[in-house]
Amino acid sequence: MSSDTTSKTSKRSEKIERIITVASELFADRDYHQVCMDDIAERANVGKGTLYNLFESKQDLYFSIIRFRLTKLIKILEKTYDSRTDTLKNLRSLILHLHKFMSKHPHFYRIWKKEENRVDQDSRSGIGMLQQQLYGLVLKTFEQGEKQGVIRRSMEPELITHILLGMIDGLRKSPETVYRRERGIDVLVEVLMSGIGTGGKELKVLYEERSHAIKAYE
Amino acid sequence: MSSDTTSKTSKRSEKIERIITVASELFADRDYHQVCMDDIAERANVGKGTLYNLFESKQDLYFSIIRFRLTKLIKILEKTYDSRTDTLKNLRSLILHLHKFMSKHPHFYRIWKKEENRVDQDSRSGIGMLQQQLYGLVLKTFEQGEKQGVIRRSMEPELITHILLGMIDGLRKSPETVYRRERGIDVLVEVLMSGIGTGGKELKVLYEERSHAIKAYE
Amino acid sequence: MSSDTTSKTSKRSEKIERIITVASELFADRDYHQVCMDDIAERANVGKGTLYNLFESKQDLYFSIIRFRLTKLIKILEKTYDSRTDTLKNLRSLILHLHKFMSKHPHFYRIWKKEENRVDQDSRSGIGMLQQQLYGLVLKTFEQGEKQGVIRRSMEPELITHILLGMIDGLRKSPETVYRRERGIDVLVEVLMSGIGTGGKELKVLYEERSHAIKAYE
Amino acid sequence: MSSDTTSKTSKRSEKIERIITVASELFADRDYHQVCMDDIAERANVGKGTLYNLFESKQDLYFSIIRFRLTKLIKILEKTYDSRTDTLKNLRSLILHLHKFMSKHPHFYRIWKKEENRVDQDSRSGIGMLQQQLYGLVLKTFEQGEKQGVIRRSMEPELITHILLGMIDGLRKSPETVYRRERGIDVLVEVLMSGIGTGGKELKVLYEERSHAIKAYE
DNA sequence: GATGAATGAGTGTTCATTCAT
DNA sequence: CATGAATGAACACTCATTCAT
Numbered sequence: 014m015s016s017d018t019t020s021k022t023s024k025r026s027e028k029i030e031r032i033i034t035v036a037s038e039l040f041a042d043r044d045y046h047q048v049c050m051d052d053i054a055e056r057a058n059v060g061k062g063t064l065y066n067l068f069e070s071k072q073d074l075y076f077s078i079i080r081f082r083l084t085k086l087i088k089i090l091e092k093t094y095d096s097r098t099d100t101l102k103n104l105r106s107l108i109l110h111l112h113k114f115m116s117k118h119p120h121f122y123r124i125w126k127k128e129e130n131r132v133d134q135d136s137r138s139g140i141g142m143l144q145q146q147l148y149g150l151v152l153k154t155f156e157q158g159e160k161q162g163v164i165r166r167s168m169e170p171e172l173i174t175h176i177l178l179g180m181i182d183g184l185r186k187s188p189e190t191v192y193r194r195e196r197g198i199d200v201l202v203e204v205l206m207s208g209i210g211t212g213g214k215e216l217k218v219l220y221e222e223r224s225h226a227i228k229a230y231e
Numbered sequence: 232m233s234s235d236t237t238s239k240t241s242k243r244s245e246k247i248e249r250i251i252t253v254a255s256e257l258f259a260d261r262d263y264h265q266v267c268m269d270d271i272a273e274r275a276n277v278g279k280g281t282l283y284n285l286f287e288s289k290q291d292l293y294f295s296i297i298r299f300r301l302t303k304l305i306k307i308l309e310k311t312y313d314s315r316t317d318t319l320k321n322l323r324s325l326i327l328h329l330h331k332f333m334s335k336h337p338h339f340y341r342i343w344k345k346e347e348n349r350v351d352q353d354s355r356s357g358i359g360m361l362q363q364q365l366y367g368l369v370l371k372t373f374e375q376g377e378k379q380g381v382i383r384r385s386m387e388p389e390l391i392t393h394i395l396l397g398m399i400d401g402l403r404k405s406p407e408t409v410y411r412r413e414r415g416i417d418v419l420v421e422v423l424m425s426g427i428g429t430g431g432k433e434l435k436v437l438y439e440e441r442s443h444a445i446k447a448y449e
Numbered sequence: 450m451s452s453d454t455t456s457k458t459s460k461r462s463e464k465i466e467r468i469i470t471v472a473s474e475l476f477a478d479r480d481y482h483q484v485c486m487d488d489i490a491e492r493a494n495v496g497k498g499t500l501y502n503l504f505e506s507k508q509d510l511y512f513s514i515i516r517f518r519l520t521k522l523i524k525i526l527e528k529t530y531d532s533r534t535d536t537l538k539n540l541r542s543l544i545l546h547l548h549k550f551m552s553k554h555p556h557f558y559r560i561w562k563k564e565e566n567r568v569d570q571d572s573r574s575g576i577g578m579l580q581q582q583l584y585g586l587v588l589k590t591f592e593q594g595e596k597q598g599v600i601r602r603s604m605e606p607e608l609i610t611h612i613l614l615g616m617i618d619g620l621r622k623s624p625e626t627v628y629r630r631e632r633g634i635d636v637l638v639e640v641l642m643s644g645i646g647t648g649g650k651e652l653k654v655l656y657e658e659r660s661h662a663i664k665a666y667e
Numbered sequence: 668m669s670s671d672t673t674s675k676t677s678k679r680s681e682k683i684e685r686i687i688t689v690a691s692e693l694f695a696d697r698d699y700h701q702v703c704m705d706d707i708a709e710r711a712n713v714g715k716g717t718l719y720n721l722f723e724s725k726q727d728l729y730f731s732i733i734r735f736r737l738t739k740l741i742k743i744l745e746k747t748y749d750s751r752t753d754t755l756k757n758l759r760s761l762i763l764h765l766h767k768f769m770s771k772h773p774h775f776y777r778i779w780k781k782e783e784n785r786v787d788q789d790s791r792s793g794i795g796m797l798q799q800q801l802y803g804l805v806l807k808t809f810e811q812g813e814k815q816g817v818i819r820r821s822m823e824p825e826l827i828t829h830i831l832l833g834m835i836d837g838l839r840k841s842p843e844t845v846y847r848r849e850r851g852i853d854v855l856v857e858v859l860m861s862g863i864g865t866g867g868k869e870l871k872v873l874y875e876e877r878s879h880a881i882k883a884y885e
Numbered sequence: 886g887a888t889g890a891a892t893g894a895g896t897g898t899t900c901a902t903t904c905a906t
Numbered sequence: 907c908a909t910g911a912a913t914g915a916a917c918a919c920t921c922a923t924t925c926a927t
Contacts, residue, residue, distance in 0.1 A: 025911095041348075046264035049896055060913040062900085071897065123348045129404070130341045168422075172415055175405035176398050176422065183397020186347070187390050197390055204386075204394065208422030267921055269889095278888040280924085289922060482700035485900055487910095496909040498903085507901060559784045565840070566695075566777040604858075608851055611841035612834045612858065619833020622783070623826050633826055640822075640830065644858030703917055705893095714892040716920085725918065 029067055032057045033078050040075060041120035076138040079128060082121040083143045086114050090150050100158035101210075105202055107154060111181055112198055126182065148174055168209045177205060247285055250275045251296050258293060259338035294356040297346060300339040301361045304332050308368050318376035323420060325372060329399055330416055344400065366392055386427045395423060465503055468493045469514050476511060477556035512574040515564060518557040519579045522550050526586050536594035541638060543590060547617055548634055562618065584610055604645045613641060683721055686711045687732050694729060695774035730792040733782060736775040737797045740768050744804050754812035759856055761808060765835055766852055780836065802828055822863045831859060 035056040039048045050071055054061040068074035093106045115122040128140065151174045158164035164173075184197045253274040257266045268289055272279040286292040311324045333340040346358065369392045376382035382391075402415045471492040475484045486507060490497040504510040529542045551558040564576065591606035600609075620633045689710040693702045704725055708715040722728040747760045769776040782794065805828045812818035818827075838851045 044263055046262070046896090050898085051896080054914095061898085062913050063911080065898070066911070126348055127345055130344055168418065169414075172402070172405050172418055173422070175401040176419060177401070179397040179399070179401020179404070180394045181397070182400065183393040183395070184390070186397070187393035196387075200386065200390055201394060204391070204426030205422070206426075208424075208426030264921090268923085269921080272889090279922095280888050281886085283923070284886070480700070481698055482900090486902085487900080490910090497901095498909050499907085501902070502907070562784055563781055566780055604854065605850075608838070608841050608854055609858070611837040612855060613837070615833040615835070615837020615840070616830045617833070618836065619829040619831070620826070622833070623829035632823075636822065636826055637830060640827070640862030641858070642862075644860075644862030700917090704919080705917080708893090715918090716892050717890080719919070720890070 025067075028057075028059060028063070032059065032064065032067065032074070033081050036074060037078050037082075037118070037120040037124065040078065041123040045075065072138075076140060078121060079125055079140050080138075080143065082118055083125065083140065083147070086111075087143065087146050087150070089114065090147070094150060094154065096157070100154060100161050100163050101206070103154045104158065104206075107151060108177075108181065108198065108202060108205075112184065115181075115185055122185065148178075151177060163211055164209050165211055173209055180205065243285075246275070246277060246281070250277070250282065250285065250292070251299050254292060255296050255300075255336070255338040255342065258296065259341045263293065290356075294358060296339065297343055297358050298356075298361060300336055301343070301358065301365070304329075305361065305364050305368070307332065308365070312368060312372065314375070318372060318379050318381050319424070321372045322376065322424075325369060326395075326399065326416065326420060326423075330402070333399075333403055340403065366396075369395060381429055382427050383429055391427055398423065461503075464493070464495060464499070468495070468500065468503065468510070469517050472510060473514050473518075473554070473556040473560065476514065477559045481511065508574075512576055514557060515561055515576050516574075516579060518554055519561065519576065519583070522547075523579065523582050523586070525550065526583070530586060530590065532593070536590060536597050536599050537642070539590045540594065540642075543587060544613070544617065544634065544638060544641075548620070551617075551621055558621065584614075587613060599647055600645050601647055609645055616641065679721075682711075682713060682717070686713065686718065686721065686728070687735050690728060691732050691736075691772070691774040691778065694732065695777040699729060726792075730794060732775060733779055733794050734792075734797065736772055737779070737794065737801070740765075741797065741800050741804070743768065744801070748804060748808065750811070754808060754815050754817050755860070757808045758812065758860075761805060762831075762835065762852065762856060762859075766838065769835075769839055776839065802832075805831060817865055818863050819865055827863055834859065 032053065036048075036053050039052060039056070050061055050064055053074070054064055057064075064074065068077055089110055090107060093110055094103055129144070152170055155164060155168070155170040155173055159166070159168070159170060180201055184201055187197065250271065254266075254271050257270060257274070268279055268282055271292070272282055275282075282292065286295060307328055308325060311328055312321055347362070370388055373382060373386070373388040373391055377384070377386070377388060398419055402419055405415065468489065472484070472489050475488060475492070486497055486500055489510070490500055493500075500510065504513060525546055526543060529546055530539055565580070587610045588606055591600060591604070591609055594600035595602070595604070595606060616637055620637055623633060686707065690702075690707050693706060693710070704715055704718055707728070708718055711718075718728065722731055743764055744761060747764055748757055783798070806824055809818060809822070809824040809827055813820070813822070813824060834855055838855055841851060
C-alpha cells in the first residue's frame with residue numbers, strides 16, 4: 014500500500030530527526046569524544062545498530078547534524094531574500110531569521126561554532142560548501158546595498174559579512190537576562206546600519222512589529 | 232649549587248613554556264582527543280612522565296594553555312587601560328591589542344574559541360573567571376564611555392561588549408587577502424564607533440600611526 | 450495444487466543447492482567470520498530470513514556444506530567399491546574418484562581441509578562420523594589387500610590409509626602446471642603401490658584408459 | 668649496566684615466547700575469530716596493551732606465530748642438510764626432523780595447515796616466502812637424488828615434494844595409538860623410498876637408531 | 886627528578902539472529 | 907513462507923595514567 018510506504022518513510026525520517034535532535038544535545042554539551050554511540054542510541058530509543066543503518070559512522074552522524082540544520086537554515090534565508098526589494102529590508106530579515114534559527118536550535122548552533130575553526134576535513138564533510146553558501150547570501154545582500162548606495166563605499170562587503178556574523182554570535186553569547194533578547198537584535202541592527210550605512214534612511218524597526226513574519230519555520 | 236637550582240628552575244619554566252607551545256599547536260589543529268600525550272611529550276622533547284610532573288592531567292595541561300595565555304592577555308590589556316584618559320582612546324587601544332595578540336597566538340586563539348561555548352567544568356578549570364575578567368575590562372570601558380557621553384544611552388554596555396568581541400572574532404575569520412588585515416581593524420573601529428557613538432568626535436585613526444604602541448608583548 | 454506443492458518443494462531443494470554452492474565459494478576464499486549472512490543471502494538471491502528457514506544457524510549452514518558434499522562423495526566411493534573384485538582395481542578406482550571429486554569441487558575441498566584439524570564440535574556437526582565412513586572405505590580396501598597378499602604385512606592399514614589421503618592432498622597442492630595433472634595421479638598410484646605392494650603385479654594404468662569410468666558424478 | 672640491557676631483552680623475548688605459545692594453543696583449538704585478545708592477554712599474564720606493544724595487530728600476532736616457528740624449522744632443516752652426503756641420508760634426516768618438530772609443536776602445526784590453503788594475503792604476511800623456502804629444501808634433496816640416480820627419472824621432483832609433505836601430514840593425522848608413533852616414520856620412509864627409489868640400496872633404518880641425532884632442538 | 890613499558894577502562898563498529906509485516 | 911529493518915552482544919584497538927628503575 015502507498016500508506017505503507019508513506020508510513021515507513023515517515024518512520025525513517027522521524028527516526029533520523031529524533032536521532033539528530035538528541036545527538037545535537039549531547040554533542041553540544043560534551044566534546045565529540047565524550048559522546049558515545051551507546052548514549053545516543055539509548056536516548057533516541059533505538060538500538061545501536063540502527064544508528065549504523067542510518068549513518069555511516071559516528072563522524073557521519075556528527076556532520077549530518079550540521080549539514081541537516083545548515084541546509085534548512087540556508088533554505089529559509091534563500092526564501093526571505095528578495096532581489097527586488099531594498100537592501101535594508103533584506104538585511105533586517107536576514108539578521109532576524111538567523112537569530113530566530115539559532116534561538117530555536119541552540120545546541121546545533123554551538124556545535125557549528127565549534128566546527129567553524131576546523132581546518133581539515135571540511136571538504137570531505139561537505140560543510141565548508143554550505144558555509145560558503147551562507148556567507149554568499151549575506152555577501153550578496155551587502156553587494157546589493159553598495160550598488161543601491163545605502164552602504165558606504167569604504168565598507169568591503171566580504172569584511173563586513175564576517176563582522177556581521179561575528180556580531181550575531183556575540184549577541185548569542187550575551188547573557189539572556191540583559192534586557193529582553195529581542196532588544197538585542199534591535200541594537201545590533203541599529204549599530205550595524207549606523208556603522209556601515211550612508212544614513213539616508215530610518216532603520217530602526219521594533220522587533221515585535223516583525224515577529225509575525227517569522228512563524229514559517231517554527 | 233645555587234646556580235644548579237637556578238638552572239633547574241630555569242629549565243622547569245622553559246620546559247613548561249615549550250610544552251605549552253607545542254601543545255597549543257597540536258590542540259589547535261586537531262581535536263582534543265586526537266592529540267595524545269605521547270605526541271606532546273615527543274615534540275616537547277621530554278618523557279611522558281615529565282608531563283605528569285608538571286601538569287596534573289591531560290585536562291589540566293589543556294586548560295593550562297588557555298589560562299597561561301589568557302592571563303598574559305589580561306595583563307597586557309590592564310596595562311593599556313587608563314582611567315584618566317578618554318574612552319575612545321581606551322577602546323581603540325583595547326581592540327588593537329586584542330587583535331595583535333590573536334595574530335601573535337593564532338593557535339591559542341582557536342583553542343580558546345572552541346572552549347568558549349562549553350557550559351560545564353568551566354568553574355573547575357578557572358577559565359570562566361578569566362573570561363569574566365576580560366569581559367570586565369571591555370565592559371568597564373563602555374561604562375566609562377557612557378558616563379562621558381561618547382556612547383549613546385541606548386547602548387547596553389554588556390550587550391555591546393559581546394557584540395564587540397564577536398566583531399573581532401569575525402575579523403579574525405575573514406580571509407586575510409581581503410585588503411590588508413590592518414585595514415580590517417580600521418573598518419571595525421569605524422563601524423563600531425559610528426554605530427554606538429554619539430558622533431561628537433573623529434574616530435578614524437590609521438593603523439600605522441598606532442603601531443609603535445604595541446611592541447610591548449611581541 | 451499438487452503442482453504448486455511440487456514446485457515449492459522443487460524450489461526449496463533448488464534453493465538449498467544454490468545456497469550451498471554460493472556459500473562454498475565464499476567460505477573457500479575467505480575465513481568463516483569474513484563471510485556474512487547478508488553476502489550469502491544476496492548472492493543466492495534470497496532474503497536473509499530465508500537462510501534461517503532452511504538452516505538453523507550460520508554454523509549449521511557451514512557444516513551443511515561439508516555434510517552435503519561429503520555424503521555424495523561417500524556414496525560415489527561406496528558404489529565403486531566391489532568386494533568381489535581385486536584390491537588393486539578398487540584402490541585405483543578410489544584414488545581416481547577422490548581426485549576427480551576434489552577437482553570438481555575445489556571450494557568444498559578447501560573448506561573440508563580447513564575443518565579437518567578441528568578437535569571440538571565435530572560430534573555435534575556430524576562431520577566426524579562422515580570422515581570416519583570415508584576413512585573406513587579406504588581402510589577396508591587396504592585390509593582386503595592385506596588378506597589377498599597384494600600388500601605387505603608390515604603395512605599397517607590404518608596408517609597407510611592416512612598416508613594415502615595425505616598423498617592425495619599433497620597432489621592437490623602441487624602446482625597444476627607440473628606435467629599434466631593427470632600425470633600426477635599416475636605417479637601417485639605408482640609410488641603408493643611400489644611402496645606398499647608385494648610387487649607381484651603390474652600396476653601402472655594410464656589415466657586416460659580409465660576416464661570413461663568416472664562420468665557418474667559429473 | 669649490560670646486565671640490565673640483557674635482562675630487559677631477555678624479559679622481552681621471554682614475553683614474546685610466552686605469548687606465542689599461549690596464542691598457539693588458543694588459535695589451534697578455536698577459529699581465528701573465536702580467539703580474542705583479552706583471552707590471550709590473560710593467559711599470557713600480560714595486559715592487553717602489552718600485546719599491542721609487541722605486535723602490531725591481532726593479524727600480526729597470528730602470523731607471527733607461524734613466522735616464528737616456521738623460521739626455526741627452516742633453520743633446523745638447513746643445518747641438517749649436507750650436500751656432500753648422500754640423498755637418502757638427507758631425506759631420512761629431513762623427514763625425521765619434520766616429524767619431530769611437528770610433534771614438539773602440534774598447535775603450531777595445526778595452525779599452519781589451516782593457513783596453507785589461504786589464497787590471499789600470503790605475500791603481505793611473509794609466510795608464503797617461508798613456505799617456499801621449506802619446499803625448496805625438500806625439492807633440492809629430491810633433485811640431488813635424481814642426479815645421484817637413487818630416484819627414478821619418472822619422479823617429477825616438485826610433484827613428489829608435495830606428495831612427501833602430504834604423507835607426513837597424513838602420518839600426523841593417523842591416531843597415535845596405532846603402533847608406536849615412531850613406527851609410522853619407518854613405514855613412511857619405507858613406502859616413499861620403495862615408491863620413488865631405484866632400489867639399489869637398503870633404506871630401512873629403525874627409528875631408535877637415529878633418535879640420538881635429534882636432540883638439538885628439543 | 887626523569888623515563889617509557891605496562892596497564893585496562895572505554896568505545897566504534899560488525900554481524901548473527903529475530904520478528905513484525 | 908519470504909523479507910530485511912532492528913537489535914545488542916562481542917571484540918579490536920587506543921591512550922591516559924602509573925610506577926619501577
